[in-house]
Amino acid sequence: MKKIILFALTLITTTVFSQSQTDTYFKLTRANFNQDNAYATTAFVEKYFRVPGNTGFNASIxxxxxxxxxxxFVEQKNDEFESPLTYRIEKRPMKRNTWEPVDASVTIVGEKMPLIAYQTNRNMIPINCPSTPTEGITAEVIFVGRGTAKELEGKDLKGKILFADASTGRLIATAAKAGAIGVMGYAMPKYNQPEKYQTSISFGSMPADAGIWSLLLSYGVKEKLKAACLTGKVELKVNIQTKIYxxxxxxxxxxxxxxxxPNERFVYSAHVQEPGANDNATGVGTLAEMARVTASLVKTGKLKPxxxxxxxxxxEIVSTRRYIIEDTTRSKGILWGMSLDMVGEDTQKTGGSFLIEKMPDPSAIWTRGxxxxxxxxAGDVKEKxxxxxxxxDFIFDICKAQGKFANWTVNFNPFEGGSDHTPFLQNKIPGLLMWHFTDVFYHTDNDRIDKVSATTMKNVGISALTAAYTLVTAxxxxxxxxxxxxxxxxxxxxxxxxxxxxxxxxxxxSVADEKHIVEVWGKYYRDALATIGTMAVKPETTKVGSAIKVATLEIEKQTQTYLTELK
Structure with a gap:
């Protein structure tokens, strides 16, 4: 009985002390994270349509x-630990040319104002799209409805522009084969609410060797052009200027x-490519300020990682995966990974919510409540x-603490994948995603700096830094x-x-099926507790192991109680 009482008191005491340590890091990050710095970096990066290797991508780096x-930080000369603060720029030849947009416009012949222009719709030019002649090109546009085989049958497309109320991707090859000079189309996900936000265009790409150009349209432009085509012959003046090099x-x-x-580490990743402000200029800006804060705290002795x-x-994904797999010795020391992707939204404008995407737990299989x-x-997650x-739970609780402090809404979602947390998980390294969704401007050219909140970036940066500082000094x-x-x-x-x-x-x-869900959750948390055994930098006693055993027994007992009651 004395051992149990003493152990319980020990847990209470350690919780207080640990909370005090985390509070210290919260105070440091809250006092030192400059949201104006993060916002300024975001504003610089979002000016560019960023593709690996192009002007905007490199300028951002x-x-x-x-x-x-x-x-x-000093530039690394020999190895990454030659100084307390080092950085390096890795340069690799590209297997294919890079690409960047310069300008574009489409005007209905006979009208003064463009139907659509690059200045207001940078996503109208898909990645890899070639240029037209400098003076542009004028041609008749042929509307083919949804672009089905039946609708295309008998259409004379030679020297003309194919226009469909459908994605250009599945029509480019057909159009090129039929002698068309270009393709224009429309495709927007429902979550972008295109009928409400009629100027939005989702960015896309096209084959670099298609032999013709293509353009992407907003809902409003698509409807206007379709109406014009249904009343008679329409000619368009198209001018596209891009760079491929x-x-x-x-x-x-x-x-x-x-x-x-030093060989054990916490790794943050923020991808640079994509044309948006929230996606992902905010990740770049937030992480840059996080690095600055960390350097300042280290130099003043307030942080000793x-x-x-x-x-x-x-x-995105490419750089993170390569970082993990290209050096197997380094990879073994990566204990945690975190992706910062779309972390600065003004949710009053975007409709999104801040989310932590969890590593695969049973909620990714049985999503309920x-x-x-x-x-x-959802992804296709199995028990294996x-x-x-x-x-x-560690990261979520840190974020909830900042949320309570700053009146900031924090939520989570089951694992889905698709960002820089995925390579960590694929290599058996704990990895989480900080992001926002659902955003009505996601992947569209309305994802601009006016949708960004500097305050949100600060909340994310504080949470991400406090969590990492706690773990690297655990x-x-x-x-x-x-x-x-x-x-x-x-x-x-x-x-x-x-x-x-x-x-x-x-x-x-089924009783059996429902019991199985509870059993899996019980096992998940028993196994999660076991991973805490390696958290401390310098384990000195068996105290943590004993705490894990007691907690595991309590979870096992409660699981069995619930299973017995499920009839």
Whole structure:
């Protein structure tokens, strides 16, 4: 009995001490994160349509480089740990040419004002689109409805422009074969609400060797052009100017050296490519300010990381995956990964919500109750894909604390994939995504700086830094407190799943199936607790192991109680 009482008191004490440590990091990050800096970087980056190797992409990389240099990072000469603060720009030849848009316009012959122009719709030119002759080209446009085989049958397209109320992607080859000089089309996801936001165009791409050009239209322009075509012959004056040239791919990596276990690290990733402000100029801007803050705290002695912090900017998924797999020794030391993607939204304008996309847990398989996927959509997660770890609950609780402090709404969604957290998970490294969805301007040319909130970037930056600082300096007190935290979160989740399964059984669902869901959740959290054993930088006693055992037994007992009651 004394051991139990003493242990309980120890857990209470460690929770207080750990919270004090986290509070210290919260105070440091809240006082030092300059949201104006993050916003200024975002504003610079969002000016460009960014494709790896092109002017805007490279300018963004060098803009971040200047921030790092001013903060005290020195260019790496031999190895990344030659100084406490280092950075390097990795340069690689590209297998294919890069591309960038310059200008475009489409005008109905006989009208003074353009039907659509690049100045207001940068996404009208798909990636890899070639230029027209400098003086532009004039040709008749042929409307083919949805572009089905029946609608295309018998159409004379030679020397003309094919226009469809459908995606250009599936029509380019057919149009080129028929002798058309170009294709214009429309395709927008429902979550962009195109009938309400009629000027939006989703960015897209086309084959570099298509032999003809293509253009993408907004809902409003598509409807206007369709109406004109249905009344008679329509000719268009089209001018497209783009650049296609050889270049090199750039990735920038900055390191803050850990002073005890430098080979163990926390890695942040923010992708540079894509044309939007929220997606992902905000990730670039937020991470750049996070690196500056970290350097400042290290130089003043207010932060003494015991593990390394790595900051990476590059091509989405490609750069992160390469960073992980190209150096197997380095890869073994990556303990956590975090993707910052679309992290600065003004949710009053975009309609989105800040989300933490969890690593695969059972909610990705059985999504019910208050859990819900974003409109991005669920992935095909199986039980074998589950990734039990304390990281999900640890990060969510950090963000909730900042949310409570700043009156900032924090939510989560089950795993879906599709950003820089995916390569971490594919390589068995805990990885999470910080993002916003559903955003009505997602991937459209209305994703501009006026939709960005500097305050949101600050909340994200504070949360991401506080979490990492806590983990790269974690001791047994931190680990013991995390055991308590994860156990409590587990008991809350088990109760929720029990109630959902009890109702499902009452509604006629299989008892065996509903019990299985509760069993899987119980096992998930037992396995997650086990991962806390390696959290501390320097484990010195068996205290954490003992705490894990006690918490595991409590979860097992509660799981069995619920299973017995499910009849």
């Amino acid at each position: 060098h803009y971040v480089e200047n921030i790092l240099k001013k903060a005290g 050889q270049s090199e791919e750039l990735t920038i990596v900055a390191n803050v050296k850990g002073n005890i276990k 015991q593990r390394t912090l790595t900051f990476l900017w590059g091509d 208050t859990d819900k996927h974003s409109e991005w959509g 894909d589950l990734f039990p770890h304390y990281y999900n 001791n047994e007190i931190t680990a013991s407190a995390t055991v308590t935290q994860v156990k409590n979160d587990a008991l809350i989740r088990l109760k929720t799943e029990f109630e959902l399964s009890k109702k499902a059984i009452a509604d006629g669902k």
